Amino acid sequence: MQEQFLLYEVLSPDQRIIVDAVKKHCSSVMDFNPRFSFFTLHGSTHIENLVTIANNLIDGGIKLQENEAFYLYLSICLHDIGMTIPLKDLETKSIFKGLELISDPTYAENFIRENHHDLIDEYVASNFSFLASLDIAPSTIAIVKEICRAHRRVNLGDLSGHEKNVGALLRLIDELDIGPSRAPISTLNAKYKEMDSTSCWHWFKHNITQDWQLHHNMRYVTRNNKKSIEFIVVVSPPQESSIPYWLKQCIRPLQKVLEDEKVSSIIDERWNTKITIHYGSQMSKKNYLGDDWNEIEQIALSSGKKTILLIDDESRKMEDLFLPLMENYHIMYSVNAKDAFTKLAATQIDLAIVDMQIGSGDLWSAQETQNCKTTGVNICNKILTDHPTTQIGVLTGTRHEVEGLSFDKLAFFCKKPIQPSHFEKRVNDVLR
Structure with a gap:
């Protein structure tokens, strides 16, 4: 079985037809959504990256049941779809949770960027006919909605069953997508002077972080019949002095997800596989690529800071x-x-x-x-x-x-x- 198809191979023939249609639909909607000019990619590239990471986890020892794989695949496709909900389709109270509408449109869009996991209901309500035409049962939609919502901020400890287990897996997979394909270097190099420092920070961080590669910065380890998947974060900024900073910025959210949000223990309890994150300090090297690249890092480092x-x-x-x-x-x-x-x-x-x-x-x-x-x-x-x-x-x-x-x-x-x-x-x- 080829590694790139591991998640897909777990699905039944009928489930494959469904995920193919949902994936095509979500990719199209997200790829051509103009809302966030300088936000890192959340369409087909992100979906493909998450499927690849899921395949790596399966290859490393996380053996999903058919329904778990089905829920995970659908959630990978749908978890960011709340970002596409038009502002005009939402009541003020729905957007701001009872807060008064603030006239600045940037605030509204930033709010949706931060709270899109809670807008999955709006998408399902608007697209129920499409989902029903694929014979996706309402009970399945209910589970997938909760898993999508669980990909950020929701307390996983308040959930149970597939919502908790697959939700934890989705949250980890989403956080592990930190490589360059999320922020094309051609766009960053051409547009960095137009970007705000926060967007520049995210795009730059993705571009200096190495993708996960087996036997390089990703390892499958078995000790005393205990499976472990080790991820080693490696960065290559233009200044050697900034390596510790960028390593910490990449690792901190992963550690938060694994430890503070209990994803590590949830995955270990369900699939008997330990996930660990490590600093690739020795593997990380200075990579100076000229004055423009150095300038991009300076803009990124200034993001919201004195x-x-x-x-x-x-x-x-x-x-x-x-x-x-x-x-x-x-x-x-x-x-x-x-x-x-x-x-x-x-x-x-x-x-x-x-x-x-x-x-x-x-x-x-x-x-x-x-x-x-x-x-x-x-x-x-x-x-x-x-x-x-x-x-x-x-x-x-x-x-x-x-x-x-x-x-x-x-x-x-x-x-x-x-x-x-x-x-x-x-x-x-x-x-x-």
């Missing part, structure tokens, strides 16, 4: 100090004064953290900086004059007395070395 600019010629040695901050802030680096002011002119910097002894990049002469001893003071004073909305913190290892600095205008003044927890608190106190 920006910190570290101005220090030894910034790369301080990555461990700044890594905890990358969760909540966008971190940029400059190794000299000239580069720092280029970045200050190009983007909004919320906090500049300045070392006192640093090269000027020919912005000032050696005499003007006393052979780099006062470059940091010059930087701080120029920021105060040219960029008054940017707060300034000093982090320095200099042993010299610092003169000419307006200490009362600094957010903080810290000496190296400094405890990461203490430094994180100082930054949070300034920016939060």
